[in-house]
Each structure stands twice: as structure tokens, then as C-alpha cells.
Amino acid sequence: MKSRPPFFESRKTEGAMNPITVVSSLDEILTVLRGAGWRVAVHNDYSLNGMDMTFWLLTHPCGVYVKGEGRTDQQALFECERRARELFKPSP
Numbered sequence: 001m002k003s004r005p006p007f008f009e010s011r012k013t014e015g016a017m018n019p020i021t022v023v024s025s026l027d028e029i030l031t032v033l034r035g036a037g038w039r040v041a042v043h044n045d046y047s048l049n050g051m052d053m054t055f056w057l058l059t060h061p062c063g064v065y066v067k068g069e070g071r072t073d074q075q076a077l078f079e080c081e082r083r084a085r086e087l088f089k090p091s092p
Contacts, residue, residue, distance in 0.1 A: 029077045037061055038084060056080050 030040075042057040056076045057067045064087055068079030 026073050026077065029074065029081065033058060033077070033081060033084065036084070036088075038066075038080075041065065058084070060084075 037060050038058040039060075040056065041059045042055065044055045046053050046055065051071070053069060053071060054073050054076050055067065055069045056073070057065060058080050059065045066080045066083040066087065068076040068081075068083065070076040070079060
């Protein structure tokens, strides 16, 4: 397994993460994730019980993946980012 990427320092604000207020555009979210080594493996829009949904799956060169689903691309990517942060949070 390859080494872990650096923690998403560019997204930390005063010791707490708040992606909804720190980043507002889809391009910014993807830029942060791509800058940390993540790549989009799958992006799919679909309908579930008549409700439009989106799915994103991102992979990292160290051999892990994260997925996110939501009503919007931003919701799904916020979920991907949250999961990525959990995987690579700093060690105590």
C-alpha cells in the first residue's frame, strides 16, 4: 500500500471542517479532492422512486475508495470528502 496523502489542510478552518461554508462550487470540491490524489472512477445520475439522485465513486492511488450519494452533486461530493477525511485523518 502506498503512503497516505496529506490531510486536506486547505479545507481546515479554525480547527473545524465545515465544507458547506468553506467551499460552494462543484469545481472547488473536485479541485480539493484531486489535489489530495483522488480521481473520479464513476459518476452516475439516476432516478430512485421518481427522485433524481447522483452517485460518485472516487479512488486513491494508495488503494482505497470513497463513495457518496445525494440529491445533488455537491451533496454526494461532500459525502465523498467526509469519508476521505475519515480515512486520512491525522493520527493522535
